[in-house]
Amino acid sequence: MCSQEGDDYRLLKEYANGFMVSQVLFAACELGVFELLAEALEPLDSAAVSSRLGSSPRGTELLLDTCVSLKLLQAAVRGGKAVYANTELASTYLVRGSPRSQRDMLLYSGRTAYVCWRHLAEAVREGRNQYPKAFGIPSEELFSAIYRSEDERLRFMEGLQDVWRLEGASVLAAFDLSPFPLICDLGGGSGALARACVSLYPRCRVIVFDIPGVVRMAKRHFSAWEDERISFHEGDFFKDPLPEADLYILARVLHDWTDAKCCHLLQRLYRACRTGGGVLVIESLLDADGRGPLTTLLYSLNMLVQTEGRERTPAQYRALLAPAGFRDVQCRRTGGTYDAVLARK
Numbered sequence: 001m002c003s004q005e006g007d008d009y010r011l012l013k014e015y016a017n018g019f020m021v022s023q024v025l026f027a028a029c030e031l032g033v034f035e036l037l038a039e040a041l042e043p044l045d046s047a048a049v050s051s052r053l054g055s056s057p058r059g060t061e062l063l064l065d066t067c068v069s070l071k072l073l074q075a076a077v078r079g080g081k082a083v084y085a086n087t088e089l090a091s092t093y094l095v096r097g098s099p100r101s102q103r104d105m106l107l108y109s110g111r112t113a114y115v116c117w118r119h120l121a122e123a124v125r126e127g128r129n130q131y132p133k134a135f136g137i138p139s140e141e142l143f144s145a146i147y148r149s150e151d152e153r154l155r156f157m158e159g160l161q162d163v164w165r166l167e168g169a170s171v172l173a174a175f176d177l178s179p180f181p182l183i184c185d186l187g188g189g190s191g192a193l194a195r196a197c198v199s200l201y202p203r204c205r206v207i208v209f210d211i212p213g214v215v216r217m218a219k220r221h222f223s224a225w226e227d228e229r230i231s232f233h234e235g236d237f238f239k240d241p242l243p244e245a246d247l248y249i250l251a252r253v254l255h256d257w258t259d260a261k262c263c264h265l266l267q268r269l270y271r272a273c274r275t276g277g278g279v280l281v282i283e284s285l286l287d288a289d290g291r292g293p294l295t296t297l298l299y300s301l302n303m304l305v306q307t308e309g310r311e312r313t314p315a316q317y318r319a320l321l322a323p324a325g326f327r328d329v330q331c332r333r334t335g336g337t338y339d340a341v342l343a344r345k
């Protein structure tokens with residue numbers, strides 16, 4: 001095999017095995033491997049892990065060794081036996097309760113997104129999301145499908161907030177938002193981004209607007225409402241009156257919807273917006289030619305299998321914002337997962 005052929009073959013195997021790596025990560029999170037090792041007073045051998053997790057000795061040993069190879073765990077030998085502990089990566093990002101934990105997003109990816117991705121070829125053929133095949137439920141009302149049970153709603157809200165603990169401040173700092181004292185975070189979910197907003201701009205107030213079931217759950221399970229600068233408002237942003245504000249945030253909202261629904265939402269929001277105000281769209285931006293970055297393209301396919309929408313280029317966001325009346329559209333890449341587009345009324 002020539003060296004080019006060898007590289008191509010290696011790349012092919014890496015792509016083909018990618019799903020196995022994801023599944024190792026999801027399974028270890030699901031089983032609680034990282035919490036167990038975080039709580040243990042010393043590194044544990046695989047028999048101790050399997051007996052405390054109630055998992056099979058054979059499966060547990062294989063999973064732990066693979067986690068070591070993926071740098072999620074570290075192994076040492078004590079008394080002739082391998083013992084396992086979390087790596088820095090696992091302690092920081094995988095243990096429940098760590099301030100930077102991404103565990104809930106991983107659980108959501110493993111239990112929900114992955115099941116829809118199983119039907120990617122059908123999604124491409126049909127051009128629509130795969131809730132009917134993945135979960136046997138209709139998906140005409142997108143968020144009725146996404147929130148098909150109270151557990152699913154909570155799992156979605158928990159998963160979505162993880163990224164804002166890490167990247168909320170940087171995406172909100174892409175533009176100076178201090179001229180906007182009253183901000184409305186439309187589709188603001190648990191209020192995690194609202195928290196990042198008041199901590200970066202201590203003088204602003206944020207209204208989190210979302211559908212009633214989400215607001216109810218935000219108040220029951222999350223703590224944003226405890227901050228007096230944050231309030232919650234129930235409603236349907238396609239139909240109900242929108243609170244007046246200086247700035248509307250749409251974070252990971254437009255990517256859920258068709259162009260026609262985005263235009264409808266942006267027109268409503270323009271009418272409600274105070275003169276001199278604006279809208280801040282937070283999304284992962286595609287390159288101008290629509291063929292990169294890879295992560296954003298994968299997110300766009302994720303929108304195909306799970307929603308009605310897609311990720312968009314800066315020009316595509318301009319084409320949605322301008323007809324609604326917004327001007328001075330500026331796009332800023334943050335270097336992180338999500339970027340920012342600010343437009344003014």
Ligand SMILES: C[S@@+](CC[C@H](N)C(=O)[O-])C[C@H]1O[C@@H](n2cnc3c(N)ncnc32)[C@H](O)[C@@H]1O
Nearest residue numbers: 160187188189210211214235236237238251252
């Ligand atoms: C993909 S999530 C993004 C949540 C949050 N902005 C974030 O970035 O973490 C979309 C949000 O829009 C809300 N949503 C969907 N349809 C809505 C509607 N018709 N009216 C109000 N909120 C809606 C959902 O409940 C959800 O919280």
